[in-house]
Amino acid sequence: MTAVERLQSELGSIVSIDPVELAATRTDKSGWVAPGMPLALVRATSVPEVQAVLRIATEFRIPVVTRGTGTGLSGGACGTDGSIVLNVRGMNRILEIRPEDELAVVEPGVINQHLNDALAEHGLWFAPDPASKGFASVGGNIATNAGGLLCAKYGVTREAVLALTVVLADGRLLKTGRRTVKGVTGYDLTALLTGSEGTLGVIVEATVRARAITAGETVTLGAVFPDVALAAAASALITASRLCPAVMELIDSAALAMIAAYLGPDQTAGLPIDRGAFLLLQTDGPGALAEAEQAAAVLRAAGGEVRLADAAGGATADRLLAVRRAAHPALAAHGEVLIEDVCVPRSRMAEMFERIAEISARTGVPIPTVAHAGDGNLHPNFVIPADPGRPAGDPVVPEAIWEAAGELFRAALKLGGTLTGEHGVGVLKRRWLAEEVGDTSFDLQRQIKSVFDPLGILNPGTMFAPVS
Amino acid sequence: MTAVERLQSELGSIVSIDPVELAATRTDKSGWVAPGMPLALVRATSVPEVQAVLRIATEFRIPVVTRGTGTGLSGGACGTDGSIVLNVRGMNRILEIRPEDELAVVEPGVINQHLNDALAEHGLWFAPDPASKGFASVGGNIATNAGGLLCAKYGVTREAVLALTVVLADGRLLKTGRRTVKGVTGYDLTALLTGSEGTLGVIVEATVRARAITAGETVTLGAVFPDVALAAAASALITASRLCPAVMELIDSAALAMIAAYLGPDQTAGLPIDRGAFLLLQTDGPGALAEAEQAAAVLRAAGGEVRLADAAGGATADRLLAVRRAAHPALAAHGEVLIEDVCVPRSRMAEMFERIAEISARTGVPIPTVAHAGDGNLHPNFVIPADPGRPAGDPVVPEAIWEAAGELFRAALKLGGTLTGEHGVGVLKRRWLAEEVGDTSFDLQRQIKSVFDPLGILNPGTMFAPVS
The missing domain is CATH 3.30.70.2740 (Alpha-Beta Plaits)
Known part of the structure; x- marks a missing residue:
């Protein structure tokens, strides 16, 4: 039996070898397209299915690329040539919400915003807030240690992950972490796995920290600066003034012009187009108004024209955030x-x-x-620019x-x-990895990878360049 | 040449073989005393000295126990038989404070409170707040991923560590992390090393996150409950009510009686002694008073007699916190x-x-x-109880x-x-490690240890029981 036959015989209809479906796994939101063609796509809906895939992959020494909603930006979860693409987006149940312990247990395919909707009923939220939250999965958030708009105040994804269940390369199940706020028994494998981009194991369950929704109002303000360097310096001054807005986003003139063209004049009235730069702030919590007023004073002193302030939140604030979220499209x-x-x-x-x-x-x-x-x-x-004349390949x-x-x-x-x-890092930035972390760290990281994945079948080519 | 002779010839007067000094390294604040006697004590004051110690230890295959101020509570940094005790408390310089980037770079021997004193001039603080902060070092805080009184709101030490410089078992220097709020290049070795209790490397420098000192007032309140189960349930209700006090400490009646005897009636007037339990809360930030009032209502509804409230902070609050901090002595x-x-x-x-x-x-x-x-x-x-009749040993x-x-x-x-x-975990809890983390995790952790420390010379016996 070939590997594909084994997958089909053990897993049945969740295995696809349809060329169109396989081809669709070769890319992500980075636009990168993996060369070649994967062997098979498995749409797992349970932990035993994931374990079966890994056992078969180990037996046949076939690469496994774990994939969620395909919203990555570094080519890190694309169906590479000859690989099994293990799609876990169908594992999308919220297994548990424990409001009294401020935690939730989820499968990896749960969409970030769906989790937030479920938590909101209990006055809770999941702080990781990537711009893709409407369509990115929590498993992918964890695999990339996703950031977003709220990190300076509310932390990155790592701070929101309490425990993981992971299928290892050989199909064994690893449980890390715990359901408590604190815990220091042994090495922090939860943190090691967070951001490991599918190279150490397949996340099949996550216990995540929920936070109380911040009490008080949200205050939004925008400021225009004559140039982007001044706006950047002004934003640094906000931090240096010991203020901590929940959101502080900067948009340069080139990006603003494109956003204006995309959203149209109704949505972008009052924003500077083709000149200067725009800084968007939101403060929150019981001191939000006072903090916004202090921020406005700092920005004015730094050369900004504070254009918008909306103490009540609402439509103007939503419009400003929509401007930022429209940047990519x-x-x-x-x-x-x-x-x-x-x-x-x-x-x-x-x-x-x-x-x-x-x-x-x-x-x-x-x-x-x-x-x-x-x-x-x-x-x-x-x-x-799109180039219809570009040779295929x-x-x-x-x-x-x-x-x-x-x-x-x-x-x-x-x-x-x-x-x-x-x-x-994905595929797209792996060539610079050693340059940033240094040879000693690179060497240790490769060895850690080998501890978890001695055969090198977990998402090879992501993070580390393939060994030739 | 013996290992000790090599240490003495390379490092001179920072090497001690004085039996009294060696014996003093055999214990920590847990009261545990390591059997046998270390070979030598090295009081390092620089990175090259630490590297020399590790190179010599590797050459002679001699265990190295890294030690700071000796305030550990798990026997994890005690001079074991035949080891080199590497004391880094003399590496106690604050190398850099960058208020504009809310970070500090420190040597491992800096006392937590000294760092806080230096940061306070810039409106900043270092959030890890172990009860031992007056005499515990930042290096030890990191090596144990220390907690303290403020974790639910302000996180554990891991959240405050941005980057580390570590001397590896063979003397090479490893740099992890970065000076930025976010960063996902490669595996999170900073988090892996945080809490690794000297078993993966010797921390010689840390870049730590500083936070803006919380604006607004601090409000303290205390509540007496008829029994400890009710007090515990009430404290859980505070969390379930989506409140997040900075401090929430519970003291049972047996502990309170001992504290009262120790501090005397002047310092503990108004506290319940020999009955019930006591819950101490502090709220902070611009909404502190409102949050304290909400907390008081929750505690009353849960059967508590809210006894003290001190909107101005000050003497009463200090006295209450002193009660908590006196528990150990x-x-x-x-x-x-x-x-x-x-x-x-x-x-x-x-x-x-x-x-x-x-x-x-x-x-x-x-x-x-x-x-x-x-x-x-x-x-x-x-x-x-002290037992003068206990046979030595x-x-x-x-x-x-x-x-x-x-x-x-x-x-x-x-x-x-x-x-x-x-x-x-240290020495004292290593026998339960596998029971908590499970065999699969235990096995991976041992292998990670081997990646960093192939000869097994870094703090052997801490975290993992010695291989017999």
């Missing part, structure tokens, strides 16, 4: 978007914007940029763009930053 | 104290108190208990007490909890 309307994801210390953000401008000027590539300014996390976007992102991206990464590292704040 | 005045450290989901705390009462009744051993009730983290204390904690402690751990595990919330 707005850019995507102009071509394929390579979203970069550097993160620098907050005080170095203005310098990072200078580097971006230099790289854009040198390469002639526009790089519209949005940033989670409270975190120092910038998303410089390379928009690659040619990469969408030309090497010249990757070279510009590489310059960007090195600039971030020089400023004490990282090449990925929240999207993950 | 008060108990220690009665004999050797074995402080246990179980943690359970908050809704199961009342049941855990029932189990403690049963175990106390069955064994005839009083178990005065204090708890970080906001975290579900209980410290049941076994007080072993006999263990201070008799096996019967360990059996009672073992019952306690199993009860916590049954309730979905852990055998150590914040003190670590």
